[in-house]
Amino acid sequence: MAVLDQKKSKVSDEIPTASMADIAFLLLIFFLVTTVFPKDKGLGVVLPEEGEEVAVAQGNILHLIVQQNGVVDVRRGESTAIQQMRPGDIESLWRQEVASNPNLIAAVKTHPDAPHRHMIDVLDALQSAGAERISLQILEE
Amino acid sequence: MAIRGGGLSRKSKASSEIPSSSLADIAFLLLIFFMVSTVFRSDKQRPIDWPEAAAAEKIDEKVKNILNIWVEQDGSIWINDQNIPMDEVSQIVGPLYADSDRRLVISIRADQDTPYTFIDAVQKELVSANVVRVVFATELERQMTRVRR
Numbered sequence: 314m315a316v317l318d319q320k321k322s323k324v325s326d327e328i329p330t331a332s333m334a335d336i337a338f339l340l341l342i343f344f345l346v347t348t349v350f351p352k353d354k355g356l357g358v359v360l361p362e363e364g365e366e367v368a369v370a371q372g373n374i375l376h377l378i379v380q381q382n383g384v385v386d387v388r389r390g391e392s393t394a395i396q397q398m399r400p401g402d403i404e405s406l407w408r409q410e411v412a413s414n415p416n417l418i419a420a421v422k423t424h425p426d427a428p429h430r431h432m433i434d435v436l437d438a439l440q441s442a443g444a445e446r447i448s449l450q451i452l453e454e
Numbered sequence: 455m456a457i458r459g460g461g462l463s464r465k466s467k468a469s470s471e472i473p474s475s476s477l478a479d480i481a482f483l484l485l486i487f488f489m490v491s492t493v494f495r496s497d498k499q500r501p502i503d504w505p506e507a508a509a510a511e512k513i514d515e516k517v518k519n520i521l522n523i524w525v526e527q528d529g530s531i532w533i534n535d536q537n538i539p540m541d542e543v544s545q546i547v548g549p550l551y552a553d554s555d556r557r558l559v560i561s562i563r564a565d566q567d568t569p570y571t572f573i574d575a576v577q578k579e580l581v582s583a584n585v586v587r588v589v590f591a592t593e594l595e596r597q598m599t600r601v602r603r
Contacts, residue, residue: 355591
């Protein structure tokens with residue numbers, strides 16, 4: 314029975330590598346197609362051109378004065394009554410106000426020492442409410 | 455000496471096919487060359503704490519038309535990895551804006567605790583450079599952690 318010892322196995326003992334390149338290309342194409350580069354996000358504003366200053370009737374202005382601590386003083390047009398608010402409440406306020414006056418302009422006046430994020434909070438609330446006419450100013454003492 | 459077949463049936467020893475076995479090697483060489491030599495133009499990140507906003511939208515402009523202006527907490531301005539004094543911002547931005555065919559979008563990347571006076575100064579510089587489109591860069595506020603006010 315010495316013949317049996319010499320019989321070679323028909324199963325190859327190597328891993329088939331012929332299709333390796335195909336697999337590599339499939340993976341390459343998969344990642345090429347699915348890769349998305351992250352895009353920057355932000356709140357867009359359009360700055361006025363130099364000298365393009367328009368006089369607006371006081372009745373069409375909603376003054377939003379951002380204080381150092383983040384509290385917002387809301388003043389309507391010519392009235393002197395001031396209503397204090399948190400930035401989160403401005404979204405619903407704007408929806409109410411703009412419903413009664415579609416020409417309303419938001420004048421955001423920020424205290425010079427107020428942190429940037431408080432102004433962003435107010436701008437965020439206004440843009441969430443769909444406001445388009447926004448004026449960014451610095452609060453002058 | 456007669457040549458068999460008049461010499462017409464003699465086969466040329468040179469192969470009539472273009473050798474294509476090394477085509478893959480050439481392709482890989484080119485691929486690796488371009489992978490190594492490609493540089494994505496981008497400025498280094500400055501260490502800032504991003505403000506958050508829920509209404510933030512993706513900037514709808516090509517990456518090459520976006521100019522980042524970094525404003526740090528102490529009011530220092532960085533444009534393209536260079537520290538720029540505040541009153542020279544418009545001189546830097548103006549020519550870039552003209553070169554871009556007035557398509558340039560300025561992304562103001564300011565630390566969330568930057569006093570507003572610096573942001574206002576940057577805006578005034580941009581207005582004097584006649585730049586119109588500005589984006590305040592933010593991180594999208596995470597809905598889960600958003601504070602209900």
